[in-house]
Amino acid sequence: MSQCDVGYHRRMARWQPDARGRLEAAAFELFRERGFEQTTVADIAARAGLDKRTFYRLFGDKREALFSGSGHVEEVLVQAVTETDAGPFEAVVAAFRRVAEELFADRLELVRARQAIIESSPELQERELRKTGSLAAAVTAALRARGLDETTATLATESGATVFRVAYARWVAPGSDAPLSDLIAEVAAELRAITSAPTETP
Amino acid sequence: MSQCDVGYHRRMARWQPDARGRLEAAAFELFRERGFEQTTVADIAARAGLDKRTFYRLFGDKREALFSGSGHVEEVLVQAVTETDAGPFEAVVAAFRRVAEELFADRLELVRARQAIIESSPELQERELRKTGSLAAAVTAALRARGLDETTATLATESGATVFRVAYARWVAPGSDAPLSDLIAEVAAELRAITSAPTETP
DNA sequence: CGTCCGGATGTCGCTATGTGACATCACTCG
DNA sequence: CGAGTGATGTCACATAGCGACATCCGGACG
Numbered sequence A, B: 001m002s003q004c005d006v007g008y009h010r011r012m013a014r015w016q017p018d019a020r021g022r023l024e025a026a027a028f029e030l031f032r033e034r035g036f037e038q039t040t041v042a043d044i045a046a047r048a049g050l051d052k053r054t055f056y057r058l059f060g061d062k063r064e065a066l067f068s069g070s071g072h073v074e075e076v077l078v079q080a081v082t083e084t085d086a087g088p089f090e091a092v093v094a095a096f097r098r099v100a101e102e103l104f105a106d107r108l109e110l111v112r113a114r115q116a117i118i119e120s121s122p123e124l125q126e127r128e129l130r131k132t133g134s135l136a137a138a139v140t141a142a143l144r145a146r147g148l149d150e151t152t153a154t155l156a157t158e159s160g161a162t163v164f165r166v167a168y169a170r171w172v173a174p175g176s177d178a179p180l181s182d183l184i185a186e187v188a189a190e191l192r193a194i195t196s197a198p199t200e201t202p
Numbered sequence C: 001c002g003t004c005c006g007g008a009t010g011t012c013g014c015t016a017t018g019t020g021a022c023a024t025c026a027c028t029c030g
Numbered sequence D: 001c002g003a004g005t006g007a008t009g010t011c012a013c014a015t016a017g018c019g020a021c022a023t024c025c026g027g028a029c030g
Helices: A019-034 A041-047 A052-058 A070-082 A088-104 A108-119 A122-145 A150-172 A180-196 B019-034 B041-047 B052-058 B070-082 B088-104 B108-119 B122-145 B150-172 B180-196
Strands: none
Touching (some): A019 A041, A041 A052, A088 A180, A088 B180, A108 A150, A122 A150, A122 B122, A180 B150, B041 B052, B070 B088, B070 B122, B108 B122
């Protein structure tokens, strides 16, 4: 947490121009070229013109180089949930739609490439799961700050996150063209249909 | 996958009496005594009277020693979902209740100890997330085998899993005494309440 | 009975992860 | 100009995880 969403100190900006950013870029390139497991932290550092040890000072982990955006997502999510009066589930869904519009909308290709990398490595999948979980915790906390009880907040968050995941999977899948935000709204409606009808025997 | 749910070959049973089981037990003890990160694979193997290399032949990972039960959970879950005619969400919830009764009911203390270990280590949390995810994938597949479409199956599974997680958290928390199965039913009802009311502005 | 076979285990060695301790270097401030 | 501060590099090290090879056991078979 500490070293991961700091960005970089103002002081250091001209000293080493965006070391963190260069490492992220180098990692992304190498992961695409050789795959995650075939890439060494030393390789990444070398391509960025830095040392292995510097990488570990800026990222806690080899995996973290791929997940720097999650801090930003959390900000948007928490703010959106905090600023609305809608019911818990609706608030979370709306927050995810806002993330979709502000952070993902015009980056389909980039997101697809990133997703391909993640899907190629179990380790990265685990990390993504953890990031998602910590995002969820933040959203739940924001909901609770609005006066909701723990269980309601958790259920709303998790349901909203599920909706997002399904919509995201559709969006990232090849051949999709609908905007993510619209997909989220659709999936949310489907969820309601499934959970609200307690009976049905096909 | 390959070496992890094999159990142990019949042939080897008397050859090395339950090497796998002894390693699991040794790992569990050591994780409780010193913590996960302070425990070395060599330590675990030594306590079981075996070699580090043998550990890696039976488990893919240091973490895997704690997650051998998940194969069994998957079996019960898939079977329960397959054998029922109920609607997707109900089917998943019912399956989790069955798991609760058959696999967790009389092991509260053990489950608590295990949970404490997992919560003390981010690495283990990630692995648990992954296990949960793979369980979910299996359930979704079982649902699809019943003729449901991908999205419905996924939403039902994920919602059911969310219900389980919340109920499980309540059950494991100190001071709880209600049976897990009952808690699951309660939480499922709460989820319905949240998602089925599209409007509300407090 | 002896021998040979196959699977389980041990041994050795190696690469890569991640970290602590210490040295350096550039820049800034007094 | 000298001291201090923060970013970086260097070195050493414990551990994870894995490939290759040696070994050892019980059982099948002549």
